[in-house]
Amino acid sequence: MNPSGHQKNPSGHQKNPSGHQKNPSGHQLKTVHIPNMDIRPPKSTSGDFDTPSMCIAGHCVVLCVGKRRSGKTTACTSLIEKMKFDYVIAVSATMASNKELMSRLNIQHEFDPDGGDTIDKIKEIVEAEATDLERYQEEMRRYRKLMKLIHSESPLFRLPEEDLAAFYKDGDFKPPEHKWNGRKPKIAVIFDDCLGSQVYAKPRKLNGLATYSRHIGQLKEGGAIGVSLFFLVQSYKCQAGGLNKVVRNQCTCLMVFRTKDQAEQDDIADSVAGEIDRVTFNRVYDEAIGDGEGHPFLLVDFAKRKEHPSMFRRRLNEFILPVPVP
16 A cells, blocks of 8 residues: 555556556646548559458468478468469469469569569569550450440441451450450569579569568559559568568568477567467467478468458468457
């Protein structure tokens, strides 16, 4: 009991009679709502796309960290398959050695991680998809307008000659075509075995790609095509030629395999401390890895869907629900 006769709480701050804790200055904190100043979020987010209900959300930046032969390529291939991407762009120097696994993915483009223009080429592919989608949308507008005129009572001379020529083929009017039937394609980029390569050693362009990945291929009417990025690395941090802090900070999903390096585990725990406290991270990591049999890994989903019961998983198929320690 203090001299005033009031009991203090464990922090030493005096409580007022209503039970609300006061701040160090002794004043109770209050908030006052400001009318007409609420933030109104957009109805959709640029570059986002639907994935199967138990998958992580897209677009995403996934870091898959595991030593040699840990199973990270198998796990990442499985995740990409389940997310139903339309095609994959691969940046790797060892694609041939993983041919059996990679054949399960629809890889349409392959690039050398030491190529100075690799990131530029990836952006060009996505921007070309945006251009083609807008071409299709504009042609569909013209086609629908033409069909409306043809089926109206308007004189035939009002029909645009260029549209007649564009859509009349093989004795009939045919609508324009688009590879993805008028929707945005879902594209993934996988970076595998790029440690020490130019794409990591000179990261300025890679940093930009990771930071603006879901905004690549912007559309005039709003939104973007976007890309999801998957980085397969043997070391979370590296003195040179590895993933830098800019890319790591963009991570929306982390897949951590068994590591015998306590310093690396501490580095990962420190890096995610803004989302997960160290005690919780270590507990769910130990639960996920167990005895290490069967290539286990911990998946941490920083963009967890509301319908998912936890942001933690053992492999892809088992949620881990942390419970308070008594």
